[in-house]
Amino acid sequence: xxxxxxxxxxxxxxxxxxxxxxxxxxxxxxxxxxxxxxxxxxxxxxxxxxxxxxxxxxxxxxxxxxxxxxxxxxxxxxxxxxxxxxxxxxxxxxxxxxxxxxxxxxxxxxxxxxxxxxxxxxxxxxxxxxxxxxxxxxxxxxxxxxxxxxxxxxxxxxxxxxxxxxxxxxxxxxxxxxxxxxxxxxxxxxxxxxxxxxxxxxxxxxxxxxxxxxxxxxxxxxxxxxxxxxxxxxxxxxxxxxxxxxxxxxxxxxxxxxxxxxxxxxxxxxxxxxxxxxxxxxxxxxxxxxxxxxxxxxxxxxxxxxxxxxxxxxxxxxxxxxxxxxxxxxxxxxxxxxxxxxxxxxxxxxxxxxxxxxxxxxxxxxxxxxxxxxxxxxx
Ligand SMILES: Nc1nc2c(ncn2[C@@H]2O[C@H](COP(=O)(O)OP(=O)(O)OP(=O)(O)O)[C@@H](O)[C@H]2O)c(=O)[nH]1
Ligand SMILES: [Mg+2]
Numbered sequence: 086x087x088x089x090x091x092x093x094x095x096x097x098x099x100x101x102x103x104x105x106x107x108x109x110x111x112x113x114x115x116x117x118x119x120x121x122x123x124x125x126x127x128x129x130x131x132x133x134x135x136x137x138x139x140x141x142x143x144x145x146x147x148x149x150x151x152x153x154x155x156x157x158x159x160x161x162x163x164x165x166x167x168x169x170x171x172x173x174x175x176x177x178x179x180x181x182x183x184x185x186x187x188x189x190x191x192x193x194x195x196x197x198x199x200x201x202x203x204x205x206x207x208x209x210x211x212x213x214x215x216x217x218x219x220x221x222x223x224x225x226x227x228x229x230x231x232x233x234x235x236x237x238x239x240x241x242x243x244x245x246x247x248x249x250x251x252x253x254x255x256x257x258x259x260x261x262x263x264x265x266x267x268x269x270x271x272x273x274x275x276x277x278x279x280x281x282x283x284x285x286x287x288x289x290x291x292x293x294x295x296x297x298x299x300x301x302x303x304x305x306x307x308x309x310x311x312x313x314x315x316x317x318x319x320x321x322x323x324x325x326x327x328x329x330x331x332x333x334x335x336x337x338x339x340x341x342x343x344x345x346x347x348x349x350x351x352x353x354x355x356x357x358x359x360x361x362x363x364x365x366x367x368x369x370x371x372x373x374x375x376x377x378x379x380x381x382x383x384x385x386x387x388x389x390x391x392x393x394x395x396x397x398x399x400x401x402x403x404x405x406x407x408x409x410x411x412x413x414x415x416x417x418x419x420x421x422x423x424x425x426x427x428x429x430x431x432x433x434x435x436x437x438x439x440x441x442x443x444x445x446x447x448x449x450x451x452x453x454x455x456x457x458x459x460x461x462x463x464x
Pocket of ligand 1: 106107108109110111139140141168169170171174194195196197199263311312316317318319
């Protein structure tokens with residue numbers, strides 16, 4: 086057996102870790118990052134490292150530097166494209182890696198030296214412990230952002246808070262971190278098309294989608310320092326897209342939302358039908374009948390949502406506690422409905438029917454988001 090055969094047969098038994106490094110004008114950093122990753126190979130047994138650089142036509146010579154390195158490393162590759170945004174680059178990188186290399190795990194990592202490569206063995210160790218999504222976290226004990234300005238710290242914390250609570254990933258403290266190791270099978274399960282964001286908010290969409298697909302997560306602390314050289318690519322456009330993307334995170338599955346809306350519409354019919362039946366056929370007083378018809382519609386909505394809309398979810402709480410939560414959310418939505426109606430009708434002088442429609446629409450969305458992420462929260 087010659088040396089190449091020996092290497093290939095050893096690799097055949099190895100799992101593969103593919104590092105995806107997005108670059109845009111990282112000429113001063115990329116060589117150091119690539120070499121530091123390959124250096125860690127000796128500290129990890131059972132995994133062969135492969136690196137895929139996704140460069141978006143950098144103008145500073147990044148591609149020339151990577152091409153020179155490709156001549157020295159068999160497991161280094163690059164794909165190129167036009168700059169659309171970080172999320173778009175990652176989508177292309179995932180697609181290429183999954184179809185061409187079929188890795189077992191995929192690392193997401195910045196190319197500017199901010200993510201410490203010496204932590205790679207710790208990430209892999211957690212994968213070997215059975216976790217499928219390992220996040221390098223700045224916000225768990227031992228993690229930090231020592232050089233962040235107050236403004237950047239506030240933005241980062243606030244962004245994380247929104248993603249965690251709206252996106253149903255409360256248990257993950259750092260949802261916007263760009264240093265992650267993910268079991269490739271979970272990325273394959275994700276509907277990357279649904280993650281329509283093109284910029285940095287792709288990171289938060291991806292984490293919500295991975296958790297929705299059942300990925301078991303673990304955070305390990307990282308110290309996020311200043312980039313080695315060059316400029317940040319985080320733009321105001323990215324920050325606006327991040328905020329606009331937040332409501333979408335609540336709608337993990339648009340199929341769930343469609344089912345939820347159908348159930349809601351059936352509830353309106355039951356409410357109205359019940360009211361007519363109670364007042365016209367049973368002669369019940371108009372002041373009393375809505376109490377029963379509203380409750381009948383709440384019970385039927387609950388039943389259909391529990392046994393149809395969210396049937397596939399495994400949920401920790403019992404059915405009675407879910408019923409109580411559902412009623413609390415309905416009460417809160419009623420208040421939102423009325424408050425918005427009152428404000429827009431009374432102070433903005435909007436037509437009363439239109440004002441009521443605005444109230445109903447806002448209440449329905451809030452109602453879905455809370456029920457989906459709290460009442461029927463996935464285990
Ligand atoms: N291919 C590609 N890479 C990008 C794009 N935008 C950012 N990147 C890369 O994504 C990584 C993260 O971007 P950074 O600018 O470092 O963002 P950041 O770490 O939040 O900001 P700093 O702390 O200032 O570095 C870096 O490796 C960038 O080169 C893009 O549109 N396309
Ligand atoms: Mg950076």
